[in-house]
Amino acid sequence: MGTLIQIANALSLAALLFVVASGFTLIFGLLRVVNLAHGALYLLGGYIGLTVARSSESFLLGILAATASVALAGYLLDRFLLERVKDQDLKQVLLTLGVALVINDLALVIWGGDALTVPIPEFLRGAMEIGEAFYPKYRVFVMAAGLSTFVLLWLVYNRTRLGALIRAGVDDKEMVQAMGVNIGRLFVFTFMLGSALAGLGGVLGGAFLTLYPTADSEILVFSLAIVIIGGRGSLGGAAIGSLLVGGLATFGPLWLPELAYFVIFGPMALLLAFRPLGLFGKA
Secondary structure, eight states: OHHHHHHHHHHHHHHHHHHHHHHHHHHHHHHOOOOTTHHHHHHHHHHHHHHHHHHHOOHHHHHHHHHHHHHHHHHHHHHHTGGGGTTOHHHHHHHHHHHHHHHHHHHHHHHOSSOBOOOOOGGGSSEEEETTEEEEHHHHHHHHHHHHHHHHHHHHHHHSHHHHHHHHHHHHHHHHHHTTOOHHHHHHHHHHHHHHHHHHHHHHHHTTTOBOTTHHHHHHHHHHHHHHHHOTTOHHHHHHHHHHHHHHHHHHHHHOGGGHHHHHHHHHHHHHHHOTTOSSOOO
């Protein structure tokens, strides 16, 4: 029974990681930007959701405020900062790292250094009975949210013109631009969507992982591992990578507590050595 609970914990963590990492892989896949501020956007979304949920006593309003605010922050970051260092990889990395540090320090000043938890509605509190076991309702909700996010993104990615343009942009952005598509507008929308997913993940994660000053770096490292494992710009790869990382992050400390981080990042290093593009990545 304990193993089943741990499997459920791994699935709920994987669902949260997918929400965050799917936004990261969209930005990395289409824009070729290693956005090191993605974890900071997760933390910012969590804090904004926390503030709105507390003041309005509405978890839904907290989610909406977080996603909208972080999408706007993504727009500002892309249009007024990253636009100035287009196609300069090292400068983009340093710029987004600097933005992450600024957001982290501002969050520390505004919300303090204590661990905070996003309040959840009454109907998601407590546990539900599954067979002979009891499991937190909220974690089941996070699994459903992660699955819903995957389905919606898959439909957009594979069944809409926008998704076709994003896929084409990942493969050959110059050709898409030559066909008359406003690639700049597509880039901005993709960056905003990826940022909004980070904000959504911040609210979802802030309710059971809590929010604290270094949470952004931890979620960023997991997102990087997921994208490296799954492959740049691959939605299915992000899903598989999230399941692998979620499972290793849950069972690794139980199996080999002294090698907990190696259990997660050792397989990633091996994958980079033999398949640098990831499981589903394309050259």
